[in-house]
Amino acid sequence: MSTINLITPGGQGLPGVPLIQYKSLEFRVWHFPTSQMYAVAYFTTVGIYPYTNAEKQSIAVEPFERKDCMLMQFSGVCDAKGVKIFEGNILYWRHYDERENELFEAWHEVTFGHGCFGTLSKNGDFDPFYVLNLGDVIVGNIFENTSLTRRCRI
Incomplete structure (x- = not known):
């Protein structure tokens, strides 16, 4: 993560203005042909x-064509287990209400909308x-877990 000072048009920093911190953007891609x-x-x-490998040490020589892919961005948020949440993930939540003696559970698809x-x-x-x-945890994604996707949409 890099930090910079907020600079005015005259090239001067602003007193009392905190540093702006930029998070690196992270993406993943679903490749339809494979x-x-x-x-x-x-x-x-x-x-x-x-x-081309899980250790992120080797990059493909030939790019995937955009028409064959779905690009998804890291949301900047992690689930209850500390796993990064990306667009396209499916989150599961459950809660037992002791007063009502009832179990509540829900599945939700992660998406980007309304600017967030x-x-x-x-x-x-x-x-x-x-x-x-x-308590939300990632239980899959919309491409590899189509049965869970139906639970989100039905």
Whole structure:
């Protein structure tokens, strides 16, 4: 993560203004022809260059064509287990209400909308991540777990 001072048009820093911190953007890609998810090294107008190994040490020589891919961004949020949440993930939440003696559970698809990351509920409502339940965990994604996707949408 890099930091810079906020600079005015005259080239001077502003007194009392905190440093701006930029987080690195992280992407992954679903490649339809191979039905596999890849971490993305970088992408250009030509195509998407995935890492070819889990250690992210080797980058593909030939890019994936954009038409063959679904590019997804890291939301900046982690689930209850500390796993990074990306667009396309499916989150599961459950809560037992002792007073009502009832178990509540829900599956939500992660998406980007209204200028922020959040989840879609079964009825299509968008909930920004500021209402994310602390117990949410990733249980899959919309490409590899189509049965879970149906639970989010039915």
